[in-house]
Amino acid sequence: NLVGDGPPELVNAVRVTPNMLQLLGRGPLLGRDFAPDEVGEGNDRVVILTDGFWARRFSRNPETVGRTLLLDGIAHIVIGVLPEDFVFLDERPDLFLPLPVNPQEAERDGHYAMAVARLSDGSTAADAEQELTRIAAQLEVEYPETNEGWTVDVYPARDEMLGDVAGRAAKVLLGAVLFVLLMACVNVANLLLAKGRAREREMAVRSALGAPQARVLRQLLTESLTLAFAGGVLGLVIGIWGSRAISAALPSTMPPVFRFDVDGTVLVFVTTVTLVAAIVFGLSPAVHLVRSSADALRGGGRHGRGGAQSRFGSTLVVVQTTLAMVLLVGGGLLMKSIAGMRNQDFGYEIRDVFTVRVSPPASDYPETADRLALWADIERRVNELPGITAAGTTQSHPLMGSNWGNTIRMPADPTREVTVRTTYASPGYFAALGIRPLHGRVISESDGQGSASVAVVNEAFVERYLGADADPLASSIPRGGGEDAIPIVGVIPNMVERGVDAPPEPSWYLHPDQRGVSSRSIVARVTGSPEEALSSIQQAVWSVDPKLPVYRAETLEALVAQRLGGFVLIASLMAGFAILSLILGAVGIYGVTAFSAGQRGQEIGLRKALGAEEGQVVSMVVRGGAWRAGAGLVLGFIAAAGVARLLGSILVGVEPFDPEVFFSVAGVLAAVSVLGLWIPARRAATVDPVEALSAD
Known part of the structure; x- marks a missing residue:
């Protein structure tokens, strides 16, 4: 979260080791690269901007280098700006930060980073994968507690970028x-x-x-x-x-x-x-x-x-x-x-539906109760706006590109685990999209925190995991770890969610308060123009907390296009x-x-x-x-x-x-x-x- 020098904004930051730009053969257009010692805690408060972010936020002002940016409440100094033609894999970052190395993340169970490497002369990706697989197998034998099942997949960056x-x-x-x-x-x-x-x-x-x-x-x-x-x-x-x-x-x-x-x-x-x-x-x-x-x-x-x-x-x-x-x-x-x-058939109405993203800083809302109270207040105020006929929240609105999944046990065979696409959505989400259940009901206000979890599933879920002869409303979804199974209370049509070219996939829907979801999309059915909707929703959000970034505003029609x-x-x-x-x-x-x-x-x-x-x-x-x-x-x-x-x-x-x-x-x-x-x-x-x- 970036605060100051304009409205609050969520920026896309990528953390890299200090040698990343040198590895890619591209240095900053202005300023300098990261120093080798800018990796430890307290020494990593520096940032390098991409050209697109520099142009959008600072109008390409050369004096941006040396300025201080407040990121997640912590001051960072701008030390460089990258060239306009710089491309980083398939990412569209706004800025780069040093990848911190602290004692916790340096442990062997910290499987959180992706490696980028340059092949030596005469070597191929297959050669590198063979060598790294051998090393991974050796580590698996030496450290089975942290490395068992972990291997290496090597592929050309060109394939990732294209x-x-x-x-x-x-x-x-x-x-x-x-x-x-x-x-x-x-x-x-x-x-x-x-x-x-x-x-x-x-x-x-x-x-x-x-x-x-x-x-x-x-x-x-x-x-x-x-x-x-x-x-x-x-x-x-x-x-x-x-x-x-x-x-x-x-x-x-x-x-x-x-x-x-x-x-x-x-x-x-x-x-x-x-x-x-x-x-x-x-x-x-x-x-x-x-x-x-x-x-x-x-x-x-x-x-x-x-x-x-x-x-x-x-x-x-x-x-x-x-x-x-x-x-x-x-x-x-x-x-x-x-x-x-x-x-x-998208499975929902795309006309007159407006979406906007809000991400509360974890430093300001560390407790689940604080986040739930914040979102209850935001959703109530948005629904009270005169140009809004229905509004709800979700961790991932349709066509956002998210592929969030949870592991469940198959209802027909609880010994088998599968990963199913998961959407956390409030009751207003279904109303805003005009989604009507085929059987049972959708998520309701009574399904929030403090209540027993219930699930709504789509037709693809029923077809793959329950079978045509099963009664969905009499079924439940087993979970691992000794947790109680979640009963199914409704079935909705298949929706186009991940991409316009992707076939329907089994999905289930839960109340976001059951998970304490922090970053959410507001999905609203509006009667006015998108500009009016954005302005009114921004004011409603900022009336709750003026530091909250409101971003990625778009209509579903525009998103489909x-x-x-x-x-x-x-x-x-x-x-x-x-x-x-x-x-x-x-x-x-x-x-x-x-x-x-x-x-x-x-x-x-x-x-x-x-x-x-x-x-x-x-x-x-x-x-x-x-x-x-x-x-x-x-x-x-x-x-x-x-x-x-x-x-x-x-x-x-x-x-x-x-x-x-x-x-x-x-x-x-x-x-x-x-x-x-x-x-x-x-x-x-x-x-x-x-x-x-x-x-x-």
């Missing part, structure tokens, strides 16, 4: 980007191939005048590199603008390492990809043009390698259609998944790539069909001169290109099914092979393909036979 879903999503997006790049390069290669036909005689004349093929090839590659460089620069400009827009849209739930900054690494990557793309996709048309120049000179421009060009173009169309199918299916699956998460934000961002990007691929695919089909029709101009003119109708010509051209699109759709269907399995880990409520998505995408892509075929076919059908037959 998160499971975010890490897989990043790979999916990278794959989508590469697919779009490949489609764009295929289109450019096809364009170079078409333009090359008009230059066959030029290249043939150059060769006839003695120009070496290598020199001609070098000139064509230089032209490709120039074109690629222009595209790379334009793409970089759009990328800088787009990265800023994406960064602004990033939800706070995204891992802090998820940044979209264009830095030196990105510039090197873009330059490398541009060069590789220019060489790979510019080389084939260039080689084809050089080889066909001699034929063009001998044939007077009439007998170029049109067949080879047509086959190459057909291959490009098949590739483009396949890639477009994959991207469109991926985007469709993600969008359907998000729609399902947004429209699911926030939790969906990462999924929406990923799906939106994927949908954007899918639409771009559809456009590129249509352009590719149009270009290849137009080129093919141009190659057959004299044939079409002859057919019309012999009496062929325009419809027959259109049908002939469309049939010639339809097999390409059809082959691409079939291959795309197969490839999309494989990619969809990879997406399965980030899909919620949608099967990887969803017939609605697959066949809808196939229909859209087929319609676009027909349009891309029909336009050049219609144009070819209207050609004047005389002009076509007399063309060179």
Whole structure:
């Protein structure tokens, strides 16, 4: 708890050993690092601020270093400020404090700290885990009282920072980007191939005048590199603008390492990809043009390698259609998944529900009776506010991200212990969320401290631990340690609590006074705006104790949107790539069909001169290109099914092979393909036979 220099605030503090920043290779931007001796009790009253907290609380004032902050009633001196781009695992700390080493915490049973280490050169995480596991096993033998059952789990910090879903999503997006790049390069290669036909005689004349093929090839590659460089620069400009827009849209739930900054690494990557793309996709048309120049000179421009060009173009169309199918299916699956998460039954009402967090300092309220009296007073005053229709308290409101659990014995088999998600909630909590029991009742005022404990469970609890045939209201929940079993007095619907993408899990609900819960969320149903609700609730809390921090104020609607934000961002990007691929695919089909029709101009003119109708010509051209699109759709269907399995880990409520998505995408892509075929076919059908037959 931070008091002074503004309203009371609960800050996120991380305690570290003095060498932590040195280990991470990042020192303070201002001030100094922790000293080695700043670990003992009394010597640890120093603090280093993160840039975000420094900017929010002190407006980046350089004179902040040296100031005194009152944390939990104890004065601490600010000795440093970290750089803006500093990231600490998956945490979002406001400040760092030294990790104190006192006699109690130095005991062998003090299993409270997490170790962060840097691997030595040539070592892997598996090597480190093997070595540490051996040490842990040795300690377990030497000190069984404190170390029995304790082992070591080593994992890369990168995995911790990215998160499971975010890490897989990043790979999916990278794959989508590469697919779009490949489609764009295929289109450019096809364009170079078409333009090359008009230059066959030029290249043939150059060769006839003695120009070496290598020199001609070098000139064509230089032209490709120039074109690629222009595209790379334009793409970089759009990328800088787009990265800023994406960064602004990033939800706070995204891992802090998820940044979209264009830095030196990105510039090197873009330059490398541009060069590789220019060489790979510019080389084939260039080689084809050089080889066909001699034929063009001998044939007077009439007998170029049109067949080879047509086959190459057909291959490009098949590739483009396949890639477009994959991207469109991926985007469709993600969008359907998000729609399902947004429209699911949350188990409670999210409209007009406001939440705010309050954490009384332990130093001010050391006794359970003091904390219970404080919360009774706060809840009473909040419920008396004119804009509040119902309010209650809980240690963890829905979608807060908490996963608090207690160990119980299985009702059907008391010899087995399981950990069950636990929520301590007052009666007003259920009223504020509009939760109505399916059986029995919810927690009441008479269930507080001094009364026998009772529990309310959800449907998932009944299904997993009691069974469909059991009577929940006649059941009780055994506890370990010789404590009395807790009777079940009610069953409520499953609720979305831990995350919008998490399935319902068995949960039970108890009165918070039975545990003496200190830090709680106030959950209130309001009639006015969130700003009015925050102001009135703050005043009600501060009328009880002006030093109490009131923080993390948000509506449930905003919280749902926030939790969906990462999924929406990923799906939106994927949908954007899918639409771009559809456009590129249509352009590719149009270009290849137009080129093919141009190659057959004299044939079409002859057919019309012999009496062929325009419809027959259109049908002939469309049939010639339809097999390409059809082959691409079939291959795309197969490839999309494989990619969809990879997406399965980030899909919620949608099967990887969803017939609605697959066949809808196939229909859209087929319609676009027909349009891309029909336009050049219609144009070819209207050609004047005389002009076509007399063309060179």
